Amino acid sequence: MILSSLLLSSPLLAVDPEMCMGCHRPGSPVAPNLIGMPVDHFVAAMMAYKTGERPDPTMKALAMALNDADIAGLAAYFRALAD
Numbered sequence: 578m579i580l581s582s583l584l585l586s587s588p589l590l591a592v593d594p595e596m597c598m599g600c601h602r603p604g605s606p607v608a609p610n611l612i613g614m615p616v617d618h619f620v621a622a623m624m625a626y627k628t629g630e631r632p633d634p635t636m637k638a639l640a641m642a643l644n645d646a647d648i649a650g651l652a653a654y655f656r657a658l659a660d
């Protein structure tokens with residue numbers, strides 16, 4: 578029980594979020610800040626890159642490499658960084 582709650586509170590992330598921060602650091606002119614982003618906005622944006630509804634080629638390539646669980650994990654991680 579203790580072990581499972583520890584695992585849940587520190588999800589294994591599919592990619593190193595520092596890689597995302599290379600473009601998305603707060604105040605970056607390159608890309609919007611991700612820290613504190615609402616989970617539903619984050620997930621909807623990533624899905625829109627996957628489908629091509631949002632055309633950015635960099636984000637599409639990154640999004641295509643992530644499955645739903647990966648995206649949910651990153652969304653929760655970036656949201657929680659603001660707390």
Ligand code: HEC
Binds near residue numbers: 598635
């Ligand atoms: C090479 C630079 C770069 C990297 C690395 C990068 N992004 Fe992005 N990201 C962008 C740009 C540029 C946009 C805005 C594109 C657009 O106009 O839709 C964006 C947009 C987004 C958005 C939508 C933001 C919004 O409010 O509309 C999300 C979510 C996102 N990125 C997540 C990520 C995640 C997660 C990672 C790491 C896996 C990542 N990005 C890595 C450049 C990058």
